[in-house]
Amino acid sequence: MGWIARAIEPCSDEQWRITLGNGEDVRHCEARYLLLATGRQSFHPRVNFRRRRYDRLAFLAVHIPRVSKDNRPFIECFENGWVYVTPVPSDASVIYVFFDARMGPPCRRTVGSLRQTLACCDRLSTLFSDVSGDRNEDVKWFAGTAHSGLATPTAGKNWCLLGDVAESRDPLSASGMYSALQDASRVSERLLRDDFTTTAREDMDASRQQSFAEYLKMREGYYAAETRWSDLPFWVDKGGSMVEASAIPALG
Ligand SMILES: Cc1cc2nc3c(=O)[nH]c(=O)nc-3n(C[C@H](O)[C@H](O)[C@H](O)COP(=O)(O)OP(=O)(O)OC[C@H]3O[C@@H](n4cnc5c(N)ncnc54)[C@H](O)[C@@H]3O)c2cc1C
Numbered sequence: 001m002g003w004i005a006r007a008i009e010p011c012s013d014e015q016w017r018i019t020l021g022n023g024e025d026v027r028h029c030e031a032r033y034l035l036l037a038t039g040r041q042s043f044h045p046r047v048n049f050r051r052r053r054y055d056r057l058a059f060l061a062v063h064i065p066r067v068s069k070d071n072r073p074f075i076e077c078f079e080n081g082w083v084y085v086t087p088v089p090s091d092a093s094v095i096y097v098f099f100d101a102r103m104g105p106p107c108r109r110t111v112g113s114l115r116q117t118l119a120c121c122d123r124l125s126t127l128f129s130d131v132s133g134d135r136n137e138d139v140k141w142f143a144g145t146a147h148s149g150l151a152t153p154t155a156g157k158n159w160c161l162l163g164d165v166a167e168s169r170d171p172l173s174a175s176g177m178y179s180a181l182q183d184a185s186r187v188s189e190r191l192l193r194d195d196f197t198t199t200a201r202e203d204m205d206a207s208r209q210q211s212f213a214e215y216l217k218m219r220e221g222y223y224a225a226e227t228r229w230s231d232l233p234f235w236v237d238k239g240g241s242m243v244e245a246s247a248i249p250a251l252g
Contacts, residue, residue, distance in 0.1 A: 002022045002023070003020045003021070003022045003027075004020065004021055004022070005018055005019070005020055005038070006019045006020065006021045006026070007019040008034065008044055008046055008047065009046045010046065011030065014032065014158065015030050015031065015032060015158075016030065016031045016032075016033075016034045016158070016159070017029075017030050018030075018031065018034075032158060033158050033159065033160070033191060033196075034047070034158065034159040034160070035159075035160050035162055035187065036159065036160070036161050036162065036165050037161075037162040037163045037165065037180070037184070038165050039163070039164045039165060040145065040147070040149060040164035040165065040168035041144075041145060042165050047156070047159055048156060049151045049152065049153055049154065049156075049161065050151065050152055051149050051150070051151040051152075051165075052149060052150055052151075052152070053147050053148070053149045053242065054147065054148040054149060054150070054216065054241065054242055054243050055100075055147050055148055055170070055238075055239055055240045055241045055242055055243075056100050056101040056102050056147060056239075056240030056242065057098055057099075057100065057101070057145070057146045057147050057148070057170060057239045057240050058098070058099060058100070058101040058105075058143065058144065058145050058146060058147075059096045059097060059098050059099070059143060059144055059145075059146050059171075060096075060097045060099070060105045060106075060107070060109070060141070060142075060143045061094055061095065061096045061097070061141070061142050061143065061144075062094070062095050062109075062111075062114065062139050062140070062141050063088070063092055063093075063094050063139065063140040063141075063142070064092060064093055064094075064095065064111075064138075064139045065091065065092050065093075065138055065139075066087060066091050066092055066093050067093070067127055067128070068093075068126075068127045070127075071087040071093075073085060073086040073087065074123055075172070076118075076121035076122070076123055076124055077121075077226045077228070077229075078106075078117065078118055078120050078121055079120070079229050079232055079234070080099055080100075080103060080106045080117075080232065080233075080234045081097060081098045081099035081100070081106055081234055081239075082098050082172070082226075083095060083096065083097050083098070083118060083121055083124060084096040084098070084171065085123075085124060085127070093127075095114070095124070096171070097114070097117075097118070098146060098171070098172075098239070099234065100233070100234050100237060100239060100240035101145070101240060102240060103233060103234065103240075105143070109141045111128075111139060115128050146170065146171050147168065147240075148168055148169055148170050148215075148216070148219065149164075149167070149168045150166075150167050150208075150209070150212050151165065151166050151167070152205065152209075153201065153205050154166040154167070154204065154205055154208060155187075155196070155201040155204060155205070156201070157196075157198075158196075160187050160196075162180065162183040162184050162187060163176075163179070163180030163183055163184070164176060164180065166183060166208070167179060167183075167208060167212055169215055169219075170219050170222070170239065172219070172222050172239075173215065173218065173219065173222070175215070186204070187204075190204075216243070219238070219239075220238060220241075223235065223238035223239055223241075224238070
């Protein structure tokens with residue numbers, strides 16, 4: 001474990017050469033197929049694809065000792081975003097606050113600021129009622145991107161993108177993991193059948209574009225369903241959407 005792909009380059013028309021490092025040691029390996037499953041922020045200059053971002057959704061999260069016996073995950077909305085609270089192992093919870101990166105994080109990295117920002121979230125406020133605003137020593141903050149994105153193409157003669165690097169979805173859709181596993185299953189079947197022809201790859205891309213267009217329409221619907229703050233920027237822009245609804249590709 002701990003090995004990172006530091007460089008990926010074609011070493012002939014048929015082979016890839018991958019340089020792996022773990023901070024102490026460097027190893028090289030060669031492979032006939034390159035399957036990239038390195039997540040939504042990965043960048044691979046030697047693999048020929050482009051990735052378009054569809055929104056600016058980002059998150060700030062806090063890992064906090066669990067403060068309630070009720071460990072059901074839940075979602076709540078507020079003026080400038082939405083929150084996802086979920087239990088995690090070691091008797092802790094993670095509170096994810098999603099916002100438009102252009103507007104910046106809605107709160108500072110303190111429990112007091114988080115509580116104040118999310119005061120309108122009824123369930124979260126109940127959960128927070130026993131937590132002191134000064135309780136900052138046993139909590140861990142982290143942040144990241146949660147944008148929707150689509151790569152084109154997602155496969156070449158001897159390479160393929162899987163999961164979020166191929167297509168990333170809004171966590172609100174709760175479909176990212178399913179979609180990543182579906183990719184892995186479809187591609188492994190094709191590779192085992194040695195069916196990775198240009199036509200097969202074009203079919204895969206076409207069906208992905210179709211399902212991504214369906215997903216974008218669904219995403220519009222999720223954000224439109226929250227009407228309490230429909231005149232405020234986060235909700236007007238539907239989570240920092242960078243594409244007009246009318247520009248979403250037509251289906252069928
Ligand atoms: C805040 C948040 C909440 C989410 N909630 C849900 C949810 O409730 N349900 C759901 O279905 N989906 C959810 N998702 C989406 C889900 O996490 C992703 O769709 C899923 O993890 C994609 O899997 P992946 O393997 O493609 O990418 P990742 O899970 O990002 O895994 C990529 C891996 O590649 C590794 N890597 C990157 N570069 C290199 C390199 N050069 N060398 C070696 N390794 C490398 C990374 O360290 C990472 O471990 C959520 C996403 C976010 C951001």
